[in-house]
Amino acid sequence: MSRVVVAGAGRTGLALAQAVKGEGHEVTVVVDAPLPAHIALELSQDGVSSLLTSDALGQISNFERIYASPGWKLDHPLFLSGVEVVGEVDFAWEMAQIRAERLSQPAPLWLAVTGTNGKTTTTEMLQSILVADGLNSVACGNVGYPLISAVLDDEQYDVLAIELSSFQIARMKNAHPRASALLNVAEDHIDWHGSLAEYAQIKIALLAASDSSICNGDDELLNSMLELARFTPDVKFTLDSPKRGELGVVEELLVDRAYVEDPDHGAVSLAELGDIQPFAAHNVQNALAASALARSIGVSEVSVAAGLRAFIPGSHRIAEILNEGGVKWINDSKATNPHAAIASLKAFDNVIWVAGGLLKGASVDQLVIECGKRIKVALLIGQDREEIAESLAKHAPHVAVERIDVHVDPTPAEQGRQLMRNVAARAHELAGIGDTVLLAPACASMDQFISYAERGNFFADAVREGSHV
Structure with missing residues (x-):
């Protein structure tokens, strides 16, 4: 039994602790501030100890690995100790492959969504479309249900619709989504990343790690950042009429000219603008991104329309x-x-x-x-x-x-x-x-x-x- 640390006791940290404990490791949760009494009791009852960072640093050589919750800065003293650090996303990817081998079945496909805004709505739209196509899917990650929990769920999913924040992507090294979409880039979390350029590069890194990459062709800042990174996405979406390799809008229709047999001359209608709720320009972009991700794995146009109509917007969004x-x-x-x-x-x-x-x-x-x-x-x-x-x-x-x-x-x-x-x-x-x-x-x-x-x-x-x- 190896001794490991889980950094953080938020929703994801607690899920990580449970998952790592389930793999037979001795787990210590490390936090910067004292835990609420009910969380400390819950961990203790599960056989998980806890330490303040100030105490853990003096014992860090006794641990073989650190599992990092999102949001903990890369230069946190705990991560500069020389002990191997694994992020939540990479651990979830590792466990997905292990579980698939144990069960002798394919691992679920990963479809990932990131961006400054619209991530949660797009991820939930995507899940609705996947379900409409008959696929067993769940929205997870930064949307609220931890990615590691979805990977280890008793339910065996075909596809994971994953919302990823810049904090999660920053520690990604090995995870390899089937497709990812970058919705937009704007100033956010500059206090954490240090600069807009660094923040954008982390977002773009998700595209580079994926088999197929999708991005917003209308976002000027994003496209300038892509040029600086010398990265060309496979597919773009736009509120204008789509060109070859794009999804876009023609009159009152969402139209696909990327995932069709003849993108030079052919196109398919995916849905009507009236299928999108709530209706606003940025939400049409969300729908186009979700549609592109679904189409990238062969979801039918009929299912795209059905999924968008069935989608119920979350609270606190217009x-x-x-x-x-x-x-x-x-x-x-x-x-x-x-x-x-x-x-x-x-x-x-x-x-x-x-x-x-x-x-x-x-x-x-x-x-x-x-x-x-x-x-x-x-x-x-x-x-x-x-x-x-x-x-x-x-x-x-x-x-x-x-x-x-x-x-x-x-x-x-x-x-x-x-x-x-x-x-x-x-x-x-x-x-x-x-x-x-x-x-x-x-x-x-x-x-x-x-x-x-x-x-x-x-x-x-x-x-x-x-x-x-």
């Missing part, structure tokens, strides 16, 4: 909460960076914009330049709201800016909920016929909320509390 008195209330709390918020803002006019939180090193200038004319009022919350206010003052001075705070002192658990009540109350006072109150924060949520989901739920609850229905 979700309409209320349409009352001529005012729409929209929850897009999943817009956790400026690029995502741009896509959301472009879907509406006359916007009362609720924004703010943690920008993670990203700039909002381009957002304000592109979308400032759509914004009437900005209701700003969170740690980095002054950066948003400064950008609005510089590039969209017509936008009224108000800062929303909690002026009483509720319990910590009620702080975020009360904040959103104050936001909704002020928006109710400001909104008139034809306006849209849009929560598209352009920021991460962890300064004031547990997650983007909590932020969105509190906003939706507050909106409904203040309505007349």
